[in-house]
Amino acid sequence: MNAAADTDADGDASAVTGPPDGMVDAREELTPMLRQYFECCADYEDALLLFQNGDFYQTYCDAAEEVARVCELTLTRREDSTGSYPMAGIPVDNAATYVERLLDAGYRVAVAEQVETPEEASGLVDRAVTQVVTPGTVLDDELLGTGTTNYVAAVVREGATRAVAAVDASTGDCLVTSVDDETGLTAELDRLAPAELLVGPDASVDREALSVDPMVTDHEAAGMDVEAATARLEPYVSRPEAAVESAAERRACGAVLGYAEWTQGDDGPLEYVTRIRRYDPRDALGLDATAIRSLELFENRGAGASETLFSVVDGTACALGRRELDGWLRRPLVDRERIEARHEAVAELADEALTRETVREALHEVYDLERLAGRVSRGRANARDLRSLATTLDAVPAVVDALDGAEAPRLRDLRERIDPLDDTRDLIERAIRPDPPVEVTEGGVIREGFDDELDELRATEREGREWVADLEAKERERTGIQSLSVGHNQVHGYYIEVTDPNLDRVPENYTRRQTLKNAERFYTPELKRREDEIIGAAERADALEYERFREVRETVAAETDRLQALADALAELDALGALATVAVERDYARPTFHDGGIDIEAGRHPVVEATQERFVPNDAALPPGSVTLVTGPNMSGKSTYMRQVALIVVLAQAGGFVPADEARLPVIDRVFTRVGASDDIAGGQSTFMREMVELTEILHEATDDSLILLDEVGRGTSTADGRAIARATAEFVHDEVGATTLFATHYHDLTELADERDRVRNLHFAAERDGDDVTFLHRVAEGPASSSYGVEVALMAGVPDPVVERARALVDGGADDDERGTQVTLSGVGGVAENGAQAGDGTGARAGDGTGTTAAERDGAARDAAGVDPSVAAALRDADLATTTPIEALNLLADLKERVGEP
DSSP states (O other): OOEEOOTTSSOOGGGSSSOOTTSOOOGGGSOHHHHHHHHHHHHTTTSEEEEEETTEEEEEHHHHHHHHHHHTOOOEEEEETTEEEEEEEEEGGGHHHHHHHHHHTTOOEEEEEEOSOTTTOSSSOOEEEEEEEOTTSOOOGGGSOTTOOOOEEEEEEETTEEEEEEEETTTTEEEEEEESSHHHHHHHHHHHOOSEEEEOTTOOOOGGGOSSOOEEEEEOGGGGOHHHHHHHHTTTOSOHHHHSOSHHHHHHHHHHHHHHHHHTTOSSOOTTOOOEEEOOGGGBOEEOHHHHHHTTSSOOOSTTOOOOHHHHHOOOSSHHHHHHHHHHHHSOBOOHHHHHHHHHHHHHHHHOHHHHHHHHHHHTTOOOHHHHHHHHHTTOOOHHHHHHHHHHHHHHHHHHHHTTTOOSHHHHHHHHHOOOOHHHHHHHHHHBOSSOOSOSSSSOOBOTTSOHHHHHHHHHHHHHHHHHHHHHHHHHHHHOOTTOEEEEETTTEEEEEEEGGGGGGOOTTOEEEEEOSSEEEEEOHHHHHHHHHHHHHHHHHHHHHHHHHHHHHHHHHTTHHHHHHHHHHHHHHHHHHHHHHHHHHHTOBOOEEOSSOEEEEEEOOHHHHHHSSOOOOEEEEEOTTOEEEEEOOTTSSHHHHHHHHHHHHHHHHHTOOBSSSEEEEOOOSEEEEEOSOOOBTTTTBOHHHHHHHHHHHHHHHOOTTOEEEEESTTTTSOHHHHHHHHHHHHHHIIIIIOOEEEEEOSOGGGGGGGGTOTTEEEEEEEEEEETTEEEEEEEEEESOOSOOOHHHHHHHHTOOHHHHHHHHHHHHTTOOHHHHTOOOBOOGGGOBOTTSSBTTOOOOOOTTSSSSOOHHHHHHHHHHHHOOOHHHHHHHHHOOTTTOOHHHHHHHHHHHHHHTTOO
């Protein structure tokens, strides 16, 4: 393998595979078994070797100590001519649990199995590595999540192009694409969420920016040579240059497929990888790691919470559909025609309850066909896998019949693509018993009537066993020995047992076979002949049965292409059915698309709605390119509102109906989010720095077809700096970017932008105050909010009364500059903040800050900085606007104008 283990991994396989210090390390001086063990280790030096010895996988020396530590096993010692050394083993029958722990600890695990039986061996049993288990190439169902993908990906760079190829070794799914920069690379890797990553010599991956944490391996240049990669691709595609556009993409494909072949112990291509699919990231709605995380598409960040968008809409009936739906939400469409084709199919399934339920009932019987096909193709499927395949194929006719009258083009197309594979199903039904054993080499697998020769051998075996079963009664009658018994064991075969008191009555044709403490065991010539017949027939039958099973499996494997095509069709149908089911059960509406803005009537947040008894719906009328400033109290629903708009867009473009009474939407190219606080202490980034990095990406990458969610931009620094950044951001998005934007803020003076920019508008979340009690209505309304009710929220949260009362006094005394109207001018870089300093320069001292200045000096400084006479401000504060008559207001205004020197 042309790869070097990642030095950042928790485990270092190369450090635990050789003989320890003080132990004989010359190969010729080791015992034969240890020599065989260390030779296997040398061939797989970047993996931890599990060495089969009977019913256990053993490890020795330093590797044993590491396995014992990681797997929490008791460490034992072995002594031989080599010396004394540690040993630890895990049971073969329960290996998956321990392998998972080793993978989690950062190891690759090489499995060396006995490739011959002790009876076949002339001396030491031969062993060979049959599989290398890595996080990205796991095949065991116990280590794989149901209905999930498990990719190993490779990254190659040529010039500005970064190529990414990924393969799921459990299903044979192989994807490849190219991106132009590191941001695009990070976004694609986040969508793929690989468990393992191979990085080419010229490439780099910002692991800190990823939302996933794959095992990373630096791949050597020789493993990514374009000529070698092209040659490796030829068994998979007839013309590699045509199937995979660029040399970089071919190099990435060659590397990842070569790595998958190596881990599976295959000398040639993986037969079940029958398609290499190239895709363009621009054909999907852009969702970077920040958006996926903050919208909680697949992972809920709330304490004790588990619901996500995926969990809410996942009404799939089988693993195939679950994987398909996951992919749809990771890559929502941007092609309006394809989106509407899905909507039409969902609409028909939602309207036709009988069709929908018939299809879902049939799909509940469908096993993971992609993984079954992979195991069959690899020659690793057992008889139960084939029966699962037959059960799956049994369900297909009902699906086809249910779609017989379908009108939606997508459903009609799926019906045409669904191949029942009657020939394959009939073969399995005829050949494999309904409830076969797991082990396929010990008989009980092939059905009677499938093979005449096998039936004859089984008849001979059966007749012999019946003769033996009758022998005991016959011999008791013949000899008169009532305690006589007939038995069998693996060492001595069949025998007739007679207790010592009856030995004098033993017939002459009995031959002694074994002496026990109180009895003797005998056999007769006829019993010996029958024994030979039974054993011979059984052995020949077991061997022939295994041969017939392999023939059946190979016949089924030849239909891998058809099986995978069927899996694709059933997966899509199940995903459509799931979206239809959630639409009916949760009262979702079919969205429509137009060339205008986002127009949602009575929209709901799908996840919050699913977890609360009552949810207040809200409209969202967002003209194209508008910047909507959302103000209002904390906990009133601003973030929920913004997220629900984005989730409705994502769900609609994935092909689903949406939680709203009505939704008219444009096709969005990307969704950007700057929501919530987070930091990266290890990476040297504070919360505010992280916020600014995310904001930078948005302002550089967004287009006029994008949707931007900004929540509290600028709150992580000083008030002056924060206000300046927030206002400058809003202006830049409006003037330069042109993306439809929702901007939640507590900087209430930003709402003045609605008077200065034609596409800036204000929305607020209303609240009602009754004394100290505040009721959040969770309903959006036009215009800016009058207050953020921060002190009231603190009181509701249980903040001690003295703190709340002091905070209220400070607010009443004018300390809350955000909401008391203290004049702030933020006209570009030279704007003046409330403390008289240039916005963002941090040089101003707040009035009353204990610097020793007199009140007059501070008033003068305030007048000089803000241009406002303090007496004017005091008069405005003292004015009771609620009781002032119009004439009194005019007189007050004239007085104020005179004070500031205006005629």
